Amino acid sequence: MSIARQGALWSAQAHMPTVSIDPIEIVRGEGSYIFTRDGQRLFDTTSGLWHANVGHGRRELAQTAALQMETLETYHVFGRFVNDKAIALAEQVADMAPIDDPKVFWTSGGSDSVDLACKLALRHWQIHGKPTKHVILSRDKAYHGLHGFGTSVAGLEPNRLGYGVDSIFPLTARVSNSDIESVRQTVAEIGAENIAALIAEPVMGTGGVLPPTSGYLEGLQQLCRANDILFIVDEVITGFGRTGRMFASERFGLDADMILVAKGITSGYMPLGGVIIASRVWAPYFGEGAEVFRHGLTYSGHATACAVAIRNLQIMEDEGLVERVAALEPQLAAGLNAISNTPGIVEVRTCGLLGGVQMDPQINGENVARRCIGAGVSMRVLTDNTLQICPPFITTDDELQLVMDTIADALRAELQVAA
Numbered sequence: 001m002s003i004a005r006q007g008a009l010w011s012a013q014a015h016m017p018t019v020s021i022d023p024i025e026i027v028r029g030e031g032s033y034i035f036t037r038d039g040q041r042l043f044d045t046t047s048g049l050w051h052a053n054v055g056h057g058r059r060e061l062a063q064t065a066a067l068q069m070e071t072l073e074t075y076h077v078f079g080r081f082v083n084d085k086a087i088a089l090a091e092q093v094a095d096m097a098p099i100d101d102p103k104v105f106w107t108s109g110g111s112d113s114v115d116l117a118c119k120l121a122l123r124h125w126q127i128h129g130k131p132t133k134h135v136i137l138s139r140d141k142a143y144h145g146l147h148g149f150g151t152s153v154a155g156l157e158p159n160r161l162g163y164g165v166d167s168i169f170p171l172t173a174r175v176s177n178s179d180i181e182s183v184r185q186t187v188a189e190i191g192a193e194n195i196a197a198l199i200a201e202p203v204m205g206t207g208g209v210l211p212p213t214s215g216y217l218e219g220l221q222q223l224c225r226a227n228d229i230l231f232i233v234d235e236v237i238t239g240f241g242r243t244g245r246m247f248a249s250e251r252f253g254l255d256a257d258m259i260l261v262a263k264g265i266t267s268g269y270m271p272l273g274g275v276i277i278a279s280r281v282w283a284p285y286f287g288e289g290a291e292v293f294r295h296g297l298t299y300s301g302h303a304t305a306c307a308v309a310i311r312n313l314q315i316m317e318d319e320g321l322v323e324r325v326a327a328l329e330p331q332l333a334a335g336l337n338a339i340s341n342t343p344g345i346v347e348v349r350t351c352g353l354l355g356g357v358q359m360d361p362q363i364n365g366e367n368v369a370r371r372c373i374g375a376g377v378s379m380r381v382l383t384d385n386t387l388q389i390c391p392p393f394i395t396t397d398d399e400l401q402l403v404m405d406t407i408a409d410a411l412r413a414e415l416q417v418a419a
C-alpha cells in the first residue's frame with residue numbers, strides 16, 4: 001500500500017477518506033503500461049479515463065510539444081486573432097469528420113464541448129425564431145462530463161442530483177436509452193416545439209459500456225430530423241478510432257448536427273476538446289449579417305494542444321491504429337464470450353475496443369478490481385457493477401487475453417472468499 005501523500009489534493013469523484021488511506025499513485029507510463037510509486041507495473045486496461053489511445057510515453061509527442069512551446073506556446077482565437085495550429089487541426093478534423101463542410105470550435109476538454117454544444121443549441125432556436133425550444137434531452141445512464149450542462153443532462157442520477165433541483169439548468173429531461181418507442185412518447189409529451197436538442201453517446205461509456213440496441217441510434221436520428229431537434233452526438237470516448245472507425249457516427253450511419261470530441265484527439269497528451277458543427281448550425285454566424293456567438297475559452301485552439309493532436313493523428317495513421325482496433329474487436333468479443341459463463345458474470349458487452357463485464361450486484365466489484373490490480377492489470381468499476389475494458393490501441397493479442405483471464409480469475413477468487 002502507498003503512503004498517504006496527496007496532502008492538499010482533492011481528487012475527482014472520490015470518497016476522500018478512502019483515497020487518503022489507499023491511493024494508487026501513478027508516476028510513469030510506457031506503452032500500454034503505467035507504473036505506481038511503489039514500482040508496480042500495471043497494464044492500463046482503461047487507457048486512463050478512456051484517453052491513452054496511442055499508449056503512454058511517446059517521445060515524438062513530447063518533442064512536438066516542446067518544439068511548439070519554444071515557437072509559440074499558444075495564442076488565443078478570440079476576435080481577429082487566430083493561431084496556425086488551431087487552423088490546421090480544424091481543417092484536418094473537418095476533412096475527417098462524417099459531417100459535410102463542418103466548422104470546428106475548439107475547447108479544453110469533453111465537458112467544455114458539452115457546454116458549448118448545449119449553449120449553441122439553445123442559441124440556434126432563438127436565432128431561428130422558435131423561442132420555446134429550450135429543453136435538452138439526454139439518455140438514462142448518460143455521462144456527458146460534469147460542467148453545468150453536463151451535470152444537468154446526466155442520466156446517472158447521483159451525478160445530477162444533490163443541488164436542490166432536478167437539474168442545475170432547469171429544462172432538461174431523460175429519455176429511454178434503448179427503446180425508441182418510449183423516446184417517441186417522451187418527445188410527444190414534452191412537445192417538439194419545446195425541445196432544442198438531444199444529446200447521446202453512440203456507445204454509452206461511464207453508464208456501463210452499453211452499445212446501442214438495434215435501430216435505436218438510427219431512430220433517434222430520424223426522430224430529431226422529423227421534429228426539428230438538434231442531434232448532438234457525444235463522441236468524447238468513441239471519436240478517433242475507439243469503435244474501429246474514425247468516428248462511431250460512421251459506424252452507425254449518423255448525420256449529426258454536432259459531434260463532440262476530446263480525449264483521443266491528443267490521446268491525453270494535452271487537454272483538448274472540440275465541437276464539429278454542421279452548416280445548418282454554423283451558417284447564421286458566417287457570411288452577411290452574421291451573429292456573434294458569445295462563447296470561447298482562453299485555451300480554445302491552444303496551439304501546443306493542437307500541434308500535439310496533429311502529431312497524434314499522424315501516429316494513428318502511420319501505425320494503422322484504427323485498423324488495429326477493428327482487428328482486435330472480434331478477439332475482445334470472443335474472449336469475453338468465453339468467460340461469460342464464469343460465476344458472477346451477468347452480461348458481457350463489446351463494441352470496437354470497448355468492453356464491459358457486468359457482475360452480479362451481490363459481488364463486491366471494488367474487491368474484484370483490487371484483485372485485478374494486485375495481479376498487474378489496472379481496473380475500474382463503472383455503473384451497474386461493470387468492469388471497464390478500454391485498452392490502448394497498441395495492445396497486443398496476448399495482453400488482451402491476459403485482461404480477460406485476469407478478470408475471470410479475480411471473480412473466481414472473490415466468490416471463493418465470499419462463499
Ligand SMILES: Cc1ncc(COP(=O)(O)O)c(C=O)c1O
Pocket residue numbers: 049109110111112114143144145146201205206234235236237262263
Ligand atoms: C461521453 C463523455 N462526454 C463527456 C465527457 C467529459 O469529458 P472531460 O472529462 O474531458 O471533461 C466524458 C468523460 O469521460 C465522456 O465520457
